Amino acid sequence: MISRVFLAGWLTVWVFCFSIAEGKVEYKVIGPSMPVTAEEKDDVVLQCHVEPELDVTNETVEWKLQDKLVYRYRSRTDDPDFQDPKFKGRTSLFLKEMVQGNVSLKLTNITEEDAGNYTCKVLKRKAQVTLNVGKVDPGHQEEDLEKVSTVKSGHRIYVVTIVIFIIFSVISRIFLWKCTVRNETAGQSQEHESKVLPGPGSDAEPRGSPLRHRSSGNSTTSPT
Ligand SMILES: *[C@@H]1O[C@H](CO)[C@@H](O)[C@H](O)[C@H]1NC(C)=O
Ligand SMILES: *[C@@H]1O[C@H](CO)[C@@H](O)[C@H](O)[C@H]1NC(C)=O
Ligand SMILES: *[C@@H]1O[C@H](CO)[C@@H](O)[C@H](O)[C@H]1NC(C)=O
Ligand SMILES: *[C@@H]1O[C@H](CO)[C@@H](O)[C@H](O)[C@H]1NC(C)=O
Numbered sequence: 001m002i003s004r005v006f007l008a009g010w011l012t013v014w015v016f017c018f019s020i021a022e023g024k025v026e027y028k029v030i031g032p033s034m035p036v037t038a039e040e041k042d043d044v045v046l047q048c049h050v051e052p053e054l055d056v057t058n059e060t061v062e063w064k065l066q067d068k069l070v071y072r073y074r075s076r077t078d079d080p081d082f083q084d085p086k087f088k089g090r091t092s093l094f095l096k097e098m099v100q101g102n103v104s105l106k107l108t109n110i111t112e113e114d115a116g117n118y119t120c121k122v123l124k125r126k127a128q129v130t131l132n133v134g135k136v137d138p139g140h141q142e143e144d145l146e147k148v149s150t151v152k153s154g155h156r157i158y159v160v161t162i163v164i165f166i167i168f169s170v171i172s173r174i175f176l177w178k179c180t181v182r183n184e185t186a187g188q189s190q191e192h193e194s195k196v197l198p199g200p201g202s203d204a205e206p207r208g209s210p211l212r213h214r215s216s217g218n219s220t221t222s223p224t
Helices: 002-022 095-100 138-196 199-204 210-218
Strands: 028-030 036-038 044-046 049-051 061-065 068-074 091-093 105-107 116-122 125-133
Touching: 028 116, 028 125, 036 044, 044 125, 068 091, 068 105, 091 095
Parallel strands: 036 125
Antiparallel strands: 028 049, 044 105, 061 068, 061 116, 091 105, 116 125
């Protein structure tokens, strides 16, 4: 009985995994949950990535500050056309990281004018990154970011666990109920069999075949 419950559990997990793999994957573009703060002349990385991981080296990536084009990547290379002159020679993506869906932008030698809301666009989806240029204790900022991201991932694991648990218990209940019903009918048909065919005659029918037991159980009304 215990092994059946385990089997039901494994089935549940597999069905769950397959439904995720088969279903249409919904990609999200994610930026940092907190503004990025830097000082003038610093280099900054504006974080942005696709979730779940996806090779985006063949996609178009666009970074904008309000309506100014900060950076565009197209046809597997930098596309300097229409780039705002203020950003010329100061922008780059991490090409190796793009295989994992990471389209973070490196912006060098920043000025006060660079401050504002950036949008990162890939796969027709957008994320926003706010850049503050000024003087704020950077250690404090990082600490806050870490806290937020742990809370978020913790929450997700919690939800997934509950969903798996619910599916697991429902399926194991159905399984257990089916097993009980089958055992009862099997028991009945065995009783019946021994009444109708006593002695060595019953050897002709092999035991342990559930299909046979079930079919003989159904024909209780016509034993002759
Ligand atoms: C990107 O395009 C190249 C050539 O067009 C192709 O060989 C490669 O498999 C593509 N990669 C992805 C991840 O789609
Ligand atoms: C993306 O790449 C940058 C630069 O290597 C790195 O700092 C950042 O952590 C990466 N982000 C993700 C989500 O992997
Ligand atoms: C940074 O930008 C300033 C102008 O905003 C320029 O004078 C300076 O040379 C730049 N520094 C580097 C390392 O490019
Ligand atoms: C940036 O976006 C935030 C909301 O996400 C908004 O409160 C703020 O005013 C925006 N800043 C600028 C310069 O547009």
